[in-house]
Amino acid sequence: MSVKVRIPTILRTYTDGSSEVKADGGTLAEVLASLDANYPGIRARLLDDSGKLRRFVNVYVGEEDVRFAGGLDTPTPEGTQVSVIPAVAGGAR
Amino acid sequence: MTTTYADSTTPGTHTIRPGAFGNATELRCRECGATSPLGAHYACFECFGPLEVGYDFPQVTREQIAAGPHNIWRYRELLPVPADVASFPNTEPGLTRLVRADRLAADLDLARLWVKDDSGNPTHSFKDRVVAVALTAARELGFQVLACPSTGNLANAVAAAAARAGIRSVVMVPHNLEQQKILTTAVYGGTLVAVEGNYDDVNRLASEIAGEEETWAFVNVNVRPYYAEGSKTLGYEIAEQLGWRLPEQIVVPIASGAQLVKIDKGIRELVELGLVEDAPYRIYGAQATGCSPVSAAFHAGNDVVAPVKPDTLAKSLAIGNPADGPYVLDVVRRTGGSVEDVSDEEVVDGIARLARTEGIFGETAGGVTVATLAKLVRSGKLDPAAETVIINSGDGLKTLDAIAGRVGPKATIRPTYEAFTEAGLA
Numbered sequence: 001m002s003v004k005v006r007i008p009t010i011l012r013t014y015t016d017g018s019s020e021v022k023a024d025g026g027t028l029a030e031v032l033a034s035l036d037a038n039y040p041g042i043r044a045r046l047l048d049d050s051g052k053l054r055r056f057v058n059v060y061v062g063e064e065d066v067r068f069a070g071g072l073d074t075p076t077p078e079g080t081q082v083s084v085i086p087a088v089a090g091g092a093r
Numbered sequence: 094m095t096t097t098y099a100d101s102t103t104p105g106t107h108t109i110r111p112g113a114f115g116n117a118t119e120l121r122c123r124e125c126g127a128t129s130p131l132g133a134h135y136a137c138f139e140c141f142g143p144l145e146v147g148y149d150f151p152q153v154t155r156e157q158i159a160a161g162p163h164n165i166w167r168y169r170e171l172l173p174v175p176a177d178v179a180s181f182p183n184t185e186p187g188l189t190r191l192v193r194a195d196r197l198a199a200d201l202d203l204a205r206l207w208v209k210d211d212s213g214n215p216t217h218s219f220k221d222r223v224v225a226v227a228l229t230a231a232r233e234l235g236f237q238v239l240a241c242p243s244t245g246n247l248a249n250a251v252a253a254a255a256a257r258a259g260i261r262s263v264v265m266v267p268h269n270l271e272q273q274k275i276l277t278t279a280v281y282g283g284t285l286v287a288v289e290g291n292y293d294d295v296n297r298l299a300s301e302i303a304g305e306e307e308t309w310a311f312v313n314v315n316v317r318p319y320y321a322e323g324s325k326t327l328g329y330e331i332a333e334q335l336g337w338r339l340p341e342q343i344v345v346p347i348a349s350g351a352q353l354v355k356i357d358k359g360i361r362e363l364v365e366l367g368l369v370e371d372a373p374y375r376i377y378g379a380q381a382t383g384c385s386p387v388s389a390a391f392h393a394g395n396d397v398v399a400p401v402k403p404d405t406l407a408k409s410l411a412i413g414n415p416a417d418g419p420y421v422l423d424v425v426r427r428t429g430g431s432v433e434d435v436s437d438e439e440v441v442d443g444i445a446r447l448a449r450t451e452g453i454f455g456e457t458a459g460g461v462t463v464a465t466l467a468k469l470v471r472s473g474k475l476d477p478a479a480e481t482v483i484i485n486s487g488d489g490l491k492t493l494d495a496i497a498g499r500v501g502p503k504a505t506i507r508p509t510y511e512a513f514t515e516a517g518l519a
Contacts (some may be wrong), residue, residue, distance in 0.1 A: 055141075056142050068400070
Protein backbone atom coordinates (compact mmCIF):
# COMPACT_ATOMS: atom_id res chain seq x y z
CA MET A 1 0.00 0.00 0.00
CA SER A 2 1.30 3.41 -0.94
CA VAL A 3 1.29 6.22 1.57
CA LYS A 4 2.56 9.80 1.67
CA VAL A 5 5.06 10.71 4.37
CA ARG A 6 5.64 14.30 5.46
CA ILE A 7 9.29 14.87 6.35
CA PRO A 8 10.33 17.50 8.92
CA THR A 9 13.05 20.00 7.98
CA ILE A 10 15.57 18.26 10.19
CA LEU A 11 15.36 15.05 8.07
CA ARG A 12 15.20 16.58 4.60
CA THR A 13 18.90 16.06 4.07
CA TYR A 14 17.92 12.40 3.56
CA THR A 15 15.20 13.21 1.01
CA ASP A 16 17.14 15.72 -1.10
CA GLY A 17 15.09 18.50 0.41
CA SER A 18 11.68 16.97 -0.31
CA SER A 19 9.06 17.76 2.31
CA GLU A 20 6.85 14.85 1.25
CA VAL A 21 7.80 11.45 -0.15
CA LYS A 22 6.02 8.21 -1.01
CA ALA A 23 6.52 4.93 0.81
CA ASP A 24 4.89 1.49 0.92
CA GLY A 25 3.64 -0.71 3.73
CA GLY A 26 0.56 -1.88 5.61
CA THR A 27 1.85 -0.79 9.00
CA LEU A 28 3.98 2.08 10.25
CA ALA A 29 6.90 -0.31 10.79
CA GLU A 30 6.68 -1.40 7.14
CA VAL A 31 6.40 2.20 5.97
CA LEU A 32 9.56 3.10 7.88
CA ALA A 33 11.37 0.10 6.36
CA SER A 34 10.27 1.19 2.88
CA LEU A 35 11.36 4.74 3.65
CA ASP A 36 14.75 3.50 4.78
CA ALA A 37 15.20 1.46 1.60
CA ASN A 38 14.80 4.61 -0.48
CA TYR A 39 16.53 6.99 1.94
CA PRO A 40 19.11 4.94 3.83
CA GLY A 41 19.66 5.94 7.44
CA ILE A 42 16.40 7.79 7.96
CA ARG A 43 14.80 5.04 10.08
CA ALA A 44 17.68 5.03 12.53
CA ARG A 45 17.01 8.71 13.14
CA LEU A 46 13.43 7.95 14.12
CA LEU A 47 13.96 4.83 16.22
CA ASP A 48 16.19 4.37 19.23
CA ASP A 49 18.62 1.50 19.77
CA SER A 50 15.85 -0.77 21.02
CA GLY A 51 13.77 -0.16 17.90
CA LYS A 52 11.17 2.06 19.56
CA LEU A 53 10.14 5.50 18.36
CA ARG A 54 12.43 8.08 19.89
CA ARG A 55 10.99 9.97 22.82
CA PHE A 56 11.01 13.32 21.03
CA VAL A 57 9.52 12.23 17.72
CA ASN A 58 5.79 12.35 17.10
CA VAL A 59 4.38 10.29 14.25
CA TYR A 60 0.84 10.69 13.03
CA VAL A 61 -1.07 8.32 10.79
CA GLY A 62 -3.85 10.47 9.39
CA GLU A 63 -4.82 12.66 12.34
CA GLU A 64 -3.98 10.10 15.00
CA ASP A 65 -0.83 10.20 17.11
CA VAL A 66 0.46 6.62 16.84
CA ARG A 67 1.06 6.59 20.58
CA PHE A 68 -2.73 6.50 20.92
CA ALA A 69 -3.03 3.92 18.15
CA GLY A 70 -0.84 0.87 17.72
CA GLY A 71 2.60 2.45 17.77
CA LEU A 72 4.77 0.91 15.06
CA ASP A 73 1.99 -1.62 14.40
CA THR A 74 -0.49 1.12 13.49
CA PRO A 75 -2.18 0.19 10.16
CA THR A 76 -1.42 2.50 7.23
CA PRO A 77 -4.22 2.06 4.70
CA GLU A 78 -3.73 2.99 1.05
CA GLY A 79 -3.38 6.74 0.57
CA THR A 80 -2.84 7.51 4.26
CA GLN A 81 -0.86 10.58 5.18
CA VAL A 82 1.95 9.83 7.63
CA SER A 83 3.52 12.86 9.34
CA VAL A 84 6.77 12.95 11.28
CA ILE A 85 7.09 15.93 13.62
CA PRO A 86 9.71 16.78 16.23
CA ALA A 87 7.91 16.76 19.58
CA VAL A 88 8.61 20.28 20.67
CA ALA A 89 6.29 22.95 21.86
CA GLY A 90 3.48 22.21 24.16
CA GLY A 91 4.13 25.62 25.60
CA ALA A 92 0.56 26.68 25.41
CA ARG A 93 -1.11 29.12 27.72
CA MET B 94 14.95 54.54 16.91
CA THR B 95 13.85 52.54 13.92
CA THR B 96 12.79 48.99 14.55
CA THR B 97 12.88 47.55 11.11
CA TYR B 98 13.24 43.85 10.99
CA ALA B 99 15.84 42.26 8.83
CA ASP B 100 15.08 42.44 5.14
CA SER B 101 13.62 39.54 3.23
CA THR B 102 16.57 37.27 3.88
CA THR B 103 15.51 33.93 5.24
CA PRO B 104 16.55 33.10 8.79
CA GLY B 105 19.02 30.52 7.57
CA THR B 106 21.03 33.02 5.59
CA HIS B 107 20.50 36.09 7.74
CA THR B 108 23.70 37.43 9.26
CA ILE B 109 23.46 37.50 13.02
CA ARG B 110 24.92 40.73 14.41
CA PRO B 111 27.70 40.44 16.98
CA GLY B 112 26.35 40.11 20.51
CA ALA B 113 22.84 39.35 19.23
CA PHE B 114 22.37 36.74 21.94
CA GLY B 115 24.34 38.41 24.71
CA ASN B 116 26.32 35.89 26.73
CA ALA B 117 24.70 32.86 25.12
CA THR B 118 27.28 30.74 23.33
CA GLU B 119 25.53 27.71 21.89
CA LEU B 120 22.48 25.49 21.73
CA ARG B 121 22.78 22.23 23.64
CA CYS B 122 20.64 19.10 23.37
CA ARG B 123 18.97 18.29 26.68
CA GLU B 124 18.93 14.59 25.77
CA CYS B 125 22.33 13.73 24.29
CA GLY B 126 24.35 16.87 25.01
CA ALA B 127 25.25 17.52 21.35
CA THR B 128 25.88 21.20 20.71
CA SER B 129 25.12 23.43 17.76
CA PRO B 130 25.72 27.10 16.98
CA LEU B 131 23.13 29.68 17.98
CA GLY B 132 20.51 29.91 15.26
CA ALA B 133 16.96 29.03 14.35
CA HIS B 134 17.12 25.43 15.53
CA TYR B 135 14.97 23.74 18.12
CA ALA B 136 15.46 20.00 17.75
CA CYS B 137 18.75 18.12 18.05
CA PHE B 138 20.14 16.98 14.71
CA GLU B 139 21.33 13.79 16.38
CA CYS B 140 18.37 12.59 18.45
CA PHE B 141 15.47 15.06 18.05
CA GLY B 142 15.89 16.09 21.68
CA PRO B 143 14.97 19.66 22.62
CA LEU B 144 17.72 22.27 22.49
CA GLU B 145 18.55 24.60 25.34
CA VAL B 146 20.62 27.79 25.41
CA GLY B 147 24.11 27.52 26.92
CA TYR B 148 26.03 30.53 28.24
CA ASP B 149 29.36 31.84 29.30
CA PHE B 150 28.17 34.14 32.04
CA PRO B 151 30.25 37.11 33.17
CA GLN B 152 30.38 38.05 36.84
CA VAL B 153 27.10 39.82 37.59
CA THR B 154 26.36 41.61 40.85
CA ARG B 155 23.11 42.24 42.70
CA GLU B 156 23.81 45.96 42.37
CA GLN B 157 24.08 45.74 38.59
CA ILE B 158 20.78 43.94 38.41
CA ALA B 159 19.07 46.34 40.80
CA ALA B 160 20.26 49.29 38.69
CA GLY B 161 18.66 47.79 35.56
CA PRO B 162 15.24 48.44 34.06
CA HIS B 163 12.10 47.74 36.07
CA ASN B 164 11.31 44.69 33.94
CA ILE B 165 12.92 41.39 32.87
CA TRP B 166 15.70 43.19 31.02
CA ARG B 167 17.32 43.84 34.42
CA TYR B 168 18.49 40.21 34.00
CA ARG B 169 19.56 40.68 30.36
CA GLU B 170 23.07 39.37 31.02
CA LEU B 171 21.51 36.04 32.02
CA LEU B 172 19.24 35.87 28.97
CA PRO B 173 19.95 35.23 25.25
CA VAL B 174 19.41 38.89 24.36
CA PRO B 175 21.70 41.71 23.22
CA ALA B 176 22.97 44.42 25.58
CA ASP B 177 20.75 47.00 23.84
CA VAL B 178 17.60 44.86 24.11
CA ALA B 179 15.70 47.53 26.03
CA SER B 180 15.95 49.95 23.13
CA PHE B 181 13.64 47.87 20.92
CA PRO B 182 9.88 48.01 21.47
CA ASN B 183 8.65 45.02 23.43
CA THR B 184 6.00 44.62 26.07
CA GLU B 185 8.52 45.00 28.89
CA PRO B 186 7.06 42.38 31.23
CA GLY B 187 8.35 41.33 34.61
CA LEU B 188 8.93 42.51 38.17
CA THR B 189 5.38 41.56 38.98
CA ARG B 190 4.48 41.70 42.64
CA LEU B 191 5.38 39.03 45.14
CA VAL B 192 2.44 39.21 47.51
CA ARG B 193 2.79 38.15 51.13
CA ALA B 194 -0.32 35.97 51.51
CA ASP B 195 -0.94 35.82 55.25
CA ARG B 196 -4.68 35.22 55.06
CA LEU B 197 -4.35 32.34 52.60
CA ALA B 198 -1.51 30.99 54.75
CA ALA B 199 -3.74 31.10 57.84
CA ASP B 200 -6.55 29.43 55.90
CA LEU B 201 -4.22 26.55 55.04
CA ASP B 202 -2.24 26.47 58.31
CA LEU B 203 0.97 27.54 56.63
CA ALA B 204 3.64 29.61 58.34
CA ARG B 205 4.79 31.90 55.53
CA LEU B 206 3.34 32.07 52.04
CA TRP B 207 3.80 34.35 49.06
CA VAL B 208 1.96 34.53 45.74
CA LYS B 209 4.07 35.48 42.74
CA ASP B 210 1.28 37.23 40.86
CA ASP B 211 2.11 37.18 37.16
CA SER B 212 -1.36 38.42 36.24
CA GLY B 213 0.30 41.84 36.51
CA ASN B 214 2.17 41.47 33.23
CA PRO B 215 1.12 43.54 30.18
CA THR B 216 -1.28 40.93 28.79
CA HIS B 217 -1.96 39.51 32.24
CA SER B 218 -0.03 36.26 32.24
CA PHE B 219 3.54 34.98 32.56
CA LYS B 220 3.59 34.44 28.79
CA ASP B 221 4.71 38.03 28.25
CA ARG B 222 8.06 37.01 29.73
CA VAL B 223 8.75 34.24 27.25
CA VAL B 224 7.37 36.16 24.29
CA ALA B 225 9.58 39.18 25.04
CA VAL B 226 12.66 36.94 24.73
CA ALA B 227 11.25 35.12 21.69
CA LEU B 228 10.47 38.41 19.93
CA THR B 229 14.04 39.53 20.51
CA ALA B 230 15.40 36.27 19.09
CA ALA B 231 13.03 36.53 16.13
CA ARG B 232 14.31 40.01 15.39
CA GLU B 233 17.95 38.99 15.64
CA LEU B 234 17.41 35.90 13.47
CA GLY B 235 15.63 37.85 10.75
CA PHE B 236 12.15 36.40 11.03
CA GLN B 237 9.28 38.46 9.62
CA VAL B 238 6.23 37.07 11.40
CA LEU B 239 5.59 36.15 15.03
CA ALA B 240 3.39 33.06 15.38
CA CYS B 241 2.29 30.42 17.86
CA PRO B 242 -0.11 27.66 18.74
CA SER B 243 -1.75 28.57 22.02
CA THR B 244 -4.47 27.88 24.53
CA GLY B 245 -4.93 31.60 25.05
CA ASN B 246 -2.40 33.35 27.24
CA LEU B 247 0.38 32.91 24.73
CA ALA B 248 -1.97 34.09 21.99
CA ASN B 249 -2.56 37.31 23.93
CA ALA B 250 1.14 37.85 24.50
CA VAL B 251 2.22 37.15 20.91
CA ALA B 252 -0.49 39.32 19.35
CA ALA B 253 0.32 42.22 21.68
CA ALA B 254 4.11 41.98 21.32
CA ALA B 255 3.87 41.80 17.52
CA ALA B 256 1.53 44.79 17.47
CA ARG B 257 3.96 46.81 19.54
CA ALA B 258 6.91 45.74 17.37
CA GLY B 259 5.00 46.55 14.20
CA ILE B 260 5.18 43.08 12.68
CA ARG B 261 2.54 40.57 11.65
CA SER B 262 1.34 37.88 14.03
CA VAL B 263 -0.39 34.59 13.25
CA VAL B 264 -1.92 32.88 16.25
CA MET B 265 -3.66 29.50 16.23
CA VAL B 266 -5.96 28.40 19.03
CA PRO B 267 -8.42 25.57 19.70
CA HIS B 268 -11.84 26.65 18.43
CA ASN B 269 -13.52 26.05 21.81
CA LEU B 270 -11.27 28.40 23.73
CA GLU B 271 -12.73 30.75 26.34
CA GLN B 272 -14.38 33.74 24.64
CA GLN B 273 -12.34 36.11 26.79
CA LYS B 274 -9.10 34.75 25.40
CA ILE B 275 -10.36 34.95 21.82
CA LEU B 276 -11.31 38.62 22.20
CA THR B 277 -8.18 39.59 24.11
CA THR B 278 -6.12 38.18 21.26
CA ALA B 279 -8.18 39.47 18.34
CA VAL B 280 -8.16 43.03 19.66
CA TYR B 281 -4.48 43.44 18.79
CA GLY B 282 -5.26 42.98 15.11
CA GLY B 283 -3.09 40.03 14.14
CA THR B 284 -4.28 36.97 12.28
CA LEU B 285 -6.19 34.75 14.71
CA VAL B 286 -7.08 31.27 13.49
CA ALA B 287 -9.49 28.97 15.35
CA VAL B 288 -8.62 25.33 14.70
CA GLU B 289 -11.13 22.52 15.04
CA GLY B 290 -9.24 20.40 17.52
CA ASN B 291 -7.61 20.46 20.95
CA TYR B 292 -4.31 22.13 21.80
CA ASP B 293 -2.26 19.10 20.80
CA ASP B 294 -3.89 19.22 17.35
CA VAL B 295 -3.15 22.93 17.06
CA ASN B 296 0.42 22.34 18.18
CA ARG B 297 0.91 19.67 15.57
CA LEU B 298 -0.42 21.94 12.82
CA ALA B 299 1.86 24.77 13.92
CA SER B 300 4.87 22.46 13.92
CA GLU B 301 4.08 21.42 10.36
CA ILE B 302 3.62 25.02 9.20
CA ALA B 303 6.87 26.01 10.94
CA GLY B 304 8.63 23.53 8.67
CA GLU B 305 7.29 25.30 5.58
CA GLU B 306 7.13 29.01 6.41
CA GLU B 307 10.77 29.92 6.73
CA THR B 308 10.22 33.54 7.69
CA TRP B 309 7.81 32.78 10.54
CA ALA B 310 9.01 32.59 14.10
CA PHE B 311 6.71 30.23 15.97
CA VAL B 312 7.70 31.36 19.42
CA ASN B 313 7.16 28.00 21.12
CA VAL B 314 8.31 25.88 18.19
CA ASN B 315 11.20 27.07 16.08
CA VAL B 316 12.53 29.72 18.49
CA ARG B 317 11.62 27.68 21.54
CA PRO B 318 15.13 27.48 23.05
CA TYR B 319 15.20 31.29 23.44
CA TYR B 320 11.52 31.62 24.30
CA ALA B 321 11.74 29.14 27.17
CA GLU B 322 14.56 31.11 28.78
CA GLY B 323 12.09 33.90 29.57
CA SER B 324 10.58 31.79 32.34
CA LYS B 325 13.89 31.84 34.24
CA THR B 326 13.07 35.41 35.19
CA LEU B 327 10.30 34.13 37.49
CA GLY B 328 12.97 32.33 39.50
CA TYR B 329 15.26 35.37 39.48
CA GLU B 330 12.51 37.71 40.62
CA ILE B 331 11.29 35.49 43.43
CA ALA B 332 14.83 35.33 44.83
CA GLU B 333 15.47 39.06 44.37
CA GLN B 334 12.12 40.03 45.89
CA LEU B 335 12.76 37.82 48.90
CA GLY B 336 15.95 39.83 49.49
CA TRP B 337 18.25 37.64 47.40
CA ARG B 338 17.48 34.30 48.97
CA LEU B 339 15.66 31.15 47.96
CA PRO B 340 12.25 30.06 49.22
CA GLU B 341 12.13 26.54 50.66
CA GLN B 342 9.15 25.42 48.57
CA ILE B 343 7.65 26.54 45.26
CA VAL B 344 4.40 25.31 43.69
CA VAL B 345 4.16 25.78 39.93
CA PRO B 346 1.35 24.90 37.49
CA ILE B 347 2.25 22.51 34.67
CA ALA B 348 1.13 22.88 31.06
CA SER B 349 4.14 21.99 28.91
CA GLY B 350 6.20 21.98 32.11
CA ALA B 351 8.70 24.50 30.74
CA GLN B 352 7.87 27.13 33.35
CA LEU B 353 8.67 24.81 36.23
CA VAL B 354 11.86 23.54 34.63
CA LYS B 355 13.09 27.05 33.85
CA ILE B 356 12.34 28.40 37.32
CA ASP B 357 14.64 25.67 38.57
CA LYS B 358 17.27 26.56 35.95
CA GLY B 359 17.08 30.21 36.97
CA ILE B 360 17.55 29.35 40.63
CA ARG B 361 20.57 27.16 39.91
CA GLU B 362 22.14 29.93 37.85
CA LEU B 363 21.73 32.40 40.71
CA VAL B 364 23.50 29.94 43.00
CA GLU B 365 26.31 29.32 40.49
CA LEU B 366 26.84 33.06 40.08
CA GLY B 367 26.94 33.57 43.84
CA LEU B 368 23.92 35.88 43.74
CA VAL B 369 22.09 33.78 46.33
CA GLU B 370 23.33 31.43 49.00
CA ASP B 371 22.98 27.77 48.11
CA ALA B 372 20.13 26.26 50.12
CA PRO B 373 17.82 23.30 49.63
CA TYR B 374 14.50 24.01 47.94
CA ARG B 375 11.66 21.79 46.77
CA ILE B 376 9.64 22.34 43.61
CA TYR B 377 6.11 20.95 43.29
CA GLY B 378 4.06 20.65 40.11
CA ALA B 379 0.30 21.23 39.87
CA GLN B 380 -2.06 19.73 37.29
CA ALA B 381 -5.79 19.36 36.80
CA THR B 382 -6.89 15.71 37.05
CA GLY B 383 -8.53 15.95 33.61
CA CYS B 384 -5.08 16.52 32.11
CA SER B 385 -2.50 15.10 34.50
CA PRO B 386 0.00 13.04 32.51
CA VAL B 387 2.97 14.31 34.53
CA SER B 388 1.29 13.63 37.86
CA ALA B 389 0.41 10.13 36.64
CA ALA B 390 4.00 9.46 35.58
CA PHE B 391 5.31 10.82 38.88
CA HIS B 392 3.05 8.58 40.95
CA ALA B 393 3.76 5.55 38.76
CA GLY B 394 7.50 6.08 39.16
CA ASN B 395 7.95 6.47 35.40
CA ASP B 396 10.59 8.53 33.61
CA VAL B 397 8.47 8.95 30.51
CA VAL B 398 5.16 10.76 30.31
CA ALA B 399 2.40 8.92 28.46
CA PRO B 400 0.24 11.43 26.55
CA VAL B 401 -3.45 11.82 27.39
CA LYS B 402 -6.49 13.44 25.77
CA PRO B 403 -7.34 16.41 28.00
CA ASP B 404 -10.74 17.00 29.55
CA THR B 405 -10.64 19.79 32.12
CA LEU B 406 -11.96 23.31 32.58
CA ALA B 407 -8.36 24.41 33.21
CA LYS B 408 -7.88 24.84 29.48
CA SER B 409 -4.65 26.79 29.79
CA LEU B 410 -3.07 23.67 31.29
CA ALA B 411 -4.74 21.25 28.87
CA ILE B 412 -1.68 19.92 27.09
CA GLY B 413 -1.96 16.18 26.80
CA ASN B 414 1.57 15.69 25.50
CA PRO B 415 3.71 18.07 27.55
CA ALA B 416 7.09 18.63 25.92
CA ASP B 417 8.94 19.25 29.18
CA GLY B 418 7.19 16.52 31.15
CA PRO B 419 10.25 14.29 31.59
CA TYR B 420 12.31 17.26 32.76
CA VAL B 421 9.64 18.22 35.26
CA LEU B 422 9.96 14.72 36.73
CA ASP B 423 13.74 15.19 36.95
CA VAL B 424 13.47 18.54 38.75
CA VAL B 425 10.74 17.46 41.14
CA ARG B 426 12.54 14.25 42.07
CA ARG B 427 15.92 15.95 42.40
CA THR B 428 14.59 18.65 44.73
CA GLY B 429 12.36 16.34 46.80
CA GLY B 430 9.02 17.80 45.66
CA SER B 431 6.12 16.04 43.96
CA VAL B 432 3.45 16.46 41.29
CA GLU B 433 -0.20 16.36 42.27
CA ASP B 434 -3.49 16.82 40.47
CA VAL B 435 -6.85 18.23 41.52
CA SER B 436 -10.43 17.94 40.28
CA ASP B 437 -12.21 20.70 38.36
CA GLU B 438 -14.37 21.27 41.45
CA GLU B 439 -11.23 21.84 43.50
CA VAL B 440 -9.90 24.18 40.80
CA VAL B 441 -12.95 26.42 41.14
CA ASP B 442 -12.64 26.29 44.92
CA GLY B 443 -8.97 27.26 44.53
CA ILE B 444 -9.87 30.30 42.43
CA ALA B 445 -12.41 31.41 45.03
CA ARG B 446 -10.05 30.72 47.93
CA LEU B 447 -7.30 32.91 46.47
CA ALA B 448 -9.76 35.68 45.63
CA ARG B 449 -11.49 35.62 49.02
CA THR B 450 -8.35 35.48 51.14
CA GLU B 451 -5.95 37.66 49.17
CA GLY B 452 -7.98 39.70 46.71
CA ILE B 453 -6.18 38.06 43.81
CA PHE B 454 -8.34 36.78 40.96
CA GLY B 455 -6.38 34.05 39.27
CA GLU B 456 -7.30 32.16 36.15
CA THR B 457 -7.95 28.44 36.21
CA ALA B 458 -4.21 27.68 36.32
CA GLY B 459 -4.01 29.71 39.54
CA GLY B 460 -6.96 27.73 40.87
CA VAL B 461 -5.12 24.50 40.06
CA THR B 462 -2.07 25.78 41.93
CA VAL B 463 -3.93 26.90 45.06
CA ALA B 464 -5.95 23.66 45.15
CA THR B 465 -2.76 21.65 44.73
CA LEU B 466 -1.12 23.62 47.54
CA ALA B 467 -4.07 22.73 49.79
CA LYS B 468 -3.78 19.07 48.79
CA LEU B 469 -0.04 19.04 49.46
CA VAL B 470 -0.65 20.45 52.94
CA ARG B 471 -3.40 17.91 53.67
CA SER B 472 -1.24 15.02 52.57
CA GLY B 473 1.79 16.18 54.53
CA LYS B 474 3.95 16.37 51.41
CA LEU B 475 4.58 20.06 51.88
CA ASP B 476 6.14 21.37 55.08
CA PRO B 477 3.69 23.88 56.62
CA ALA B 478 6.50 25.48 58.61
CA ALA B 479 8.67 26.20 55.59
CA GLU B 480 8.56 29.32 53.41
CA THR B 481 6.41 28.69 50.36
CA VAL B 482 5.87 30.57 47.10
CA ILE B 483 3.09 29.74 44.66
CA ILE B 484 2.76 31.02 41.11
CA ASN B 485 -0.40 32.70 39.90
CA SER B 486 0.39 32.65 36.20
CA GLY B 487 -2.62 34.47 34.75
CA ASP B 488 -5.62 36.72 35.31
CA GLY B 489 -9.06 35.37 36.24
CA LEU B 490 -10.73 37.81 33.87
CA LYS B 491 -9.52 35.55 31.07
CA THR B 492 -11.40 32.50 32.33
CA LEU B 493 -14.68 33.92 33.61
CA ASP B 494 -16.51 30.87 32.29
CA ALA B 495 -14.95 28.79 35.03
CA ILE B 496 -16.78 30.66 37.78
CA ALA B 497 -19.85 31.85 35.86
CA GLY B 498 -22.95 30.56 37.61
CA ARG B 499 -21.03 29.83 40.79
CA VAL B 500 -20.70 33.38 42.05
CA GLY B 501 -23.07 36.32 41.71
CA PRO B 502 -25.17 38.91 43.54
CA LYS B 503 -26.55 38.10 47.01
CA ALA B 504 -29.86 39.67 46.06
CA THR B 505 -31.58 41.73 43.39
CA ILE B 506 -33.63 44.54 44.92
CA ARG B 507 -35.57 47.68 44.06
CA PRO B 508 -33.56 50.90 44.63
CA THR B 509 -35.10 51.69 48.03
CA TYR B 510 -33.80 51.50 51.58
CA GLU B 511 -36.86 49.48 52.49
CA ALA B 512 -36.03 46.86 49.92
CA PHE B 513 -32.45 46.79 51.20
CA THR B 514 -33.49 46.10 54.79
CA GLU B 515 -36.23 43.67 53.77
CA ALA B 516 -33.66 41.61 51.94
CA GLY B 517 -31.71 41.30 55.19
CA LEU B 518 -28.62 42.98 53.81
CA ALA B 519 -28.02 45.52 56.57
